[in-house]
Amino acid sequence: MGIKEQMESILLLGGDEVKIRDLSKFFSISVEKVFQILEELKLKRFNTGINIEIDQEIVYLTTNPRCGEIVNMYFKQDVKPKKLSNAALETLSIIAYRQPITKSEIEAVRGVSIDRVVQTLEERKFIYVCGKKEAIGKPNLYAITDKFLGYLGISSVEELPQYENMKEKLNGTNENK
The missing domain is CATH 1.10.10.10 (Winged helix-like DNA-binding domain superfamily/Winged helix DNA-binding domain)
Known part of the structure; x- marks a missing residue:
């Protein structure tokens, strides 16, 4: 199994706070290389139900916003996304x-x-x-x-x-x- 798949697994269990510099230290690669791998994963996942979000120093998995309606229907959420002013x-x-x-x-x-x-x-x-x-x-x-x-x-x-x-x-x- 390659480093991409390993990082992806860490993201799945890491929640909201997977720090890019921690991935760099753990895998003994540069922060730039981690960003490159994460960008490749992000592109690979773009048209799937799970997206990768990179927010300056952290990275996390999120549902694809295009699936929001069906996810809300499945979980029977009455709360609709806030409308923008x-x-x-x-x-x-x-x-x-x-x-x-x-x-x-x-x-x-x-x-x-x-x-x-x-x-x-x-x-x-x-x-x-x-x-x-x-x-x-x-x-x-x-x-x-x-x-x-x-x-x-x-x-x-x-x-x-x-x-x-x-x-x-x-x-x-x-x-x-």
Whole structure:
């Protein structure tokens, strides 16, 4: 059995707190090599019922968001996933179409402060810090996660509606009235 399968087994039993550096020490390989293996596993599992989520220093297994409805039906859960507020949806749209993007750049588009919205979206794992901008203060750059794409029921940003197409459809609809 290879190292990939061994890591996958550890993830299954590890819960929410499998630290990437602990995997590196245990297998006596570099953190970069662990990330490479985890990314390969993540890609391999992308269209399955179980996904691998990598969150900066930790990695864990999660159900594929596209299976949420059937999982809820099976377990007869009455609790539905929280809907996103308009502010959250607007912020996510801006990030999705312009990523990577800083908080101040998002605020410039929206015209309001988004501190709490960004915090909530990070807590729900819909966005993550993907780097730092080479500018004064080195602000965080944000991008959307696979979990958010799953929430929308798509697998990549390329599947998002294109602004120009939407604009044409709307203009065509308005002209027909």
